[in-house]
Amino acid sequence: MIATLLFVAFLAMMLLGVPIGAALGLAGAACIALANADAQWFGLLAVPQNFYAGLGKYPLLAIPMFVLVGSIFDRSGVALRLVNFAIAIVGRGPGMLPLVAIVVAMFLGGISGSGPANAAAVGSVMIAAMSRAGYPASYSASVVGAAAATDILIPPSVAFIVYSVLVPGASVPALFAAGMVPGVLAGLALIVPAVWMARSHNMGQLESSLPRPPFWKSLREAVWGLAAPVLILGGMRMGWFTPTEAAVVAVFYGLFVGMAIHRTIRVRDLFVILRESGELSAVILLVVSLAGIFAYSLSTLGVIDPVTDAIVHSGLGEYGVLSLLILLLITVGMFLDGVSIFLIFVPLLWPIVQHYQWDPVWFGVLLTLKVALGQFTPPLAVNLMVSCRIAGVRMEETVRWVGWMLVAMFLVMVAVIVWPQLALWLPHYLGY
Amino acid sequence: MSSAPEPGAQLDAASPLPTDIPAADEPVKVPLAIEDWATVVIMGLLACITFANVLVRYFTDQSFAWTEEFSVFLMILLAMIGGCAAVARDRHIRIEYFSESGSMARRRRLAQFGAAMVALLFFLIAALSVRIVWDDWRFEETSPGVGLPQWWYSIWLPIVCTGIGLRAVGLFIRRSRTPREEEGQERP
Numbered sequence: 001m002i003a004t005l006l007f008v009a010f011l012a013m014m015l016l017g018v019p020i021g022a023a024l025g026l027a028g029a030a031c032i033a034l035a036n037a038d039a040q041w042f043g044l045l046a047v048p049q050n051f052y053a054g055l056g057k058y059p060l061l062a063i064p065m066f067v068l069v070g071s072i073f074d075r076s077g078v079a080l081r082l083v084n085f086a087i088a089i090v091g092r093g094p095g096m097l098p099l100v101a102i103v104v105a106m107f108l109g110g111i112s113g114s115g116p117a118n119a120a121a122v123g124s125v126m127i128a129a130m131s132r133a134g135y136p137a138s139y140s141a142s143v144v145g146a147a148a149a150t151d152i153l154i155p156p157s158v159a160f161i162v163y164s165v166l167v168p169g170a171s172v173p174a175l176f177a178a179g180m181v182p183g184v185l186a187g188l189a190l191i192v193p194a195v196w197m198a199r200s201h202n203m204g205q206l207e208s209s210l211p212r213p214p215f216w217k218s219l220r221e222a223v224w225g226l227a228a229p230v231l232i233l234g235g236m237r238m239g240w241f242t243p244t245e246a247a248v249v250a251v252f253y254g255l256f257v258g259m260a261i262h263r264t265i266r267v268r269d270l271f272v273i274l275r276e277s278g279e280l281s282a283v284i285l286l287v288v289s290l291a292g293i294f295a296y297s298l299s300t301l302g303v304i305d306p307v308t309d310a311i312v313h314s315g316l317g318e319y320g321v322l323s324l325l326i327l328l329l330i331t332v333g334m335f336l337d338g339v340s341i342f343l344i345f346v347p348l349l350w351p352i353v354q355h356y357q358w359d360p361v362w363f364g365v366l367l368t369l370k371v372a373l374g375q376f377t378p379p380l381a382v383n384l385m386v387s388c389r390i391a392g393v394r395m396e397e398t399v400r401w402v403g404w405m406l407v408a409m410f411l412v413m414v415a416v417i418v419w420p421q422l423a424l425w426l427p428h429y430l431g432y
Numbered sequence: 433m434s435s436a437p438e439p440g441a442q443l444d445a446a447s448p449l450p451t452d453i454p455a456a457d458e459p460v461k462v463p464l465a466i467e468d469w470a471t472v473v474i475m476g477l478l479a480c481i482t483f484a485n486v487l488v489r490y491f492t493d494q495s496f497a498w499t500e501e502f503s504v505f506l507m508i509l510l511a512m513i514g515g516c517a518a519v520a521r522d523r524h525i526r527i528e529y530f531s532e533s534g535s536m537a538r539r540r541r542l543a544q545f546g547a548a549m550v551a552l553l554f555f556l557i558a559a560l561s562v563r564i565v566w567d568d569w570r571f572e573e574t575s576p577g578v579g580l581p582q583w584w585y586s587i588w589l590p591i592v593c594t595g596i597g598l599r600a601v602g603l604f605i606r607r608s609r610t611p612r613e614e615e616g617q618e619r620p
Contacts, residue, residue: 016545017543017545018546018550021524021525022553026549044560045563052564052586056508058500065479068479245482252483278472279517279521281510281514282511282514282515285514286512290553
């Protein structure tokens with residue numbers, strides 16, 4: 001009864017446009033009060049305690065730091081030089097610029113940890129270049145939005161950090177390693193429909209007439225950007241730093257490159273960079289902490305177990321349940337952002353995961369793949385919002401292009417379900 | 433069409449990187465600079481402390497681990513203060529699908545409802561956390577890592593949560609204005 005109220009209140013508030021964190025916190029607080037009607041202060045002291053405890057975890061510090069990394073590399077001029085270098089390698093020709101956009105987005109995925117920051121960095125360079133080569137703006141926005149979605153799979157990734165805080169037994173390095181192969185596969189899968197659509201619609205006719213940047217010069221300019229993922233991922237692999245420290249090292253490396261080498265960041269830009277990334281991190285962290293209140297009331301009400309029992313004994317079988325979950329999450333993912341999905345659904349789904357003895361790391365990769373799909377599924381597609389704003393198109397116009405890329409990435413998700421080793425091989429091999 | 437096309441991406445070196453469309457803030461009574469400066473200082477401190485940690489560990493054998501407690505506290509403060517500015521700017525994650533459609537009157541009512549709910553929650557947390565601070569002070573709790581009085585940390589919970597609640601009240605008032613007034617200062 002109270003449990004029903006918890007979900008109904010939360011859903012109603014969320015759909016009415018109440019900020020998700022507030023909806024989670026209020027629904028949770030109301031249920032705690034109802035369930036402890038005879039306790040002192042209705043047991044509500046648990047509300048501020050869980051609010052504080054939900055945040056007071058050291059690993060979460062990696063979130064503001066990786067958001068800051070994204071914001072710095074966004075302005076450091078690295079994306080532009082990587083694009084020139086990539087063009088120097090693959091050359092000019094129809095369908096080459098979309099390919100470059102996807103590859104550069106994957107590469108930047110090895111530096112930044114969030115999709116929208118990646119979409120901003122790649123979009124600011126590629127969308128103008130693609131429109132000069134004769135690609136329609138709506139197509140460019142779709143390619144950039146989809147390509148940036150690989151960012152949360154390719155380590156480092158804010159999504160994996162949140163998942164690891166929620167799930168015992170899935171360490172951040174293991175998740176980072178597990179995301180690598182599916183992330184690269186997802187990027188490669190996106191290239192197929194992107195290039196095919198460009199060719200079949202005769203887009204980018206002007207491209208082959210554009211000059212090709214000289215190889216060695218562009219390599220020399222791109223080398224600072226090329227070294228960044230080596231520093232971040234290599235440093236973590238070698239055990240030089242923890243994920244949080246890797247992020248901070250990347251912050252100072254990015255500042256050095258942006259301020260001293262490429263000279264695209266001035267001292268007064270620092271204020272804007274710090275303010276924007278601080279506010280964005282705060283928005284994420286507040287949802288994390290308020291979800292702590294919701295999760296607490298869920299666990300004290302004891303509703304999860306009966307629901308799990310019902311699902312497990314529904315006769316659907318392991319893969320039936322999994323398909324149902326994916327269907328549910330894809331629907332939810334059209335309206336909710338990734339971090340909120342993790343915070344709401346991981347505690348709910350965890351007993352199911354345990355019942356079927358699914359590997360927590362594998363399940364995390366699956367959820368993240370799903371969130372990546374949601375990042376460019378209209379109507380609520382955070383990456384497309386960014387890329388459409390840069391391209392100056394409405395999100396509705398991207399629908400005709402985005403569909404095939406969604407299918408391509410969905411197939412990668414199916415592959416990861418069928419062959420779990422795609423995700424699990426690398427962490428095993430590295431010994432996490 | 434036939435004019436020599438510009439080189440592709442290279443041209444963008446000259447064009448400034450688009451620093452997002454400058455989102456003009458709605459005018460607010462209490463300047464947002466308070467939260468903004470606090471956010472900037474905390475973010476800077478967090479980055480510097482953690483970086484110093486790495487450096488100290490490599491150049492000396494000493495562990496700097498006691499800073500962990502301080503970093504976690506700064507992060508909590510960041511979440512609340514940054515969240516405060518985000519309430520004023522209406523940037524919190526929410527589903528706008530239903531609340532941004534329909535008549536102006538409906539949108540206004542839903543925007544008011546959202547702001548009211550935020551205010552309710554944070555005033556509630558602020559009020560309840562006073563009791564926690566009181567307990568920390570009364571029982572002279574000390575923090576597990578450094579051993580500072582715990583209430584030095586927890587005192588900020590009611591203070592900043594009240595601030596968030598007040599920002600939400602401010603948002604409520606701004607959203608309550610008539611649509612004619614609102615049109616001039618609509619969010620980008």
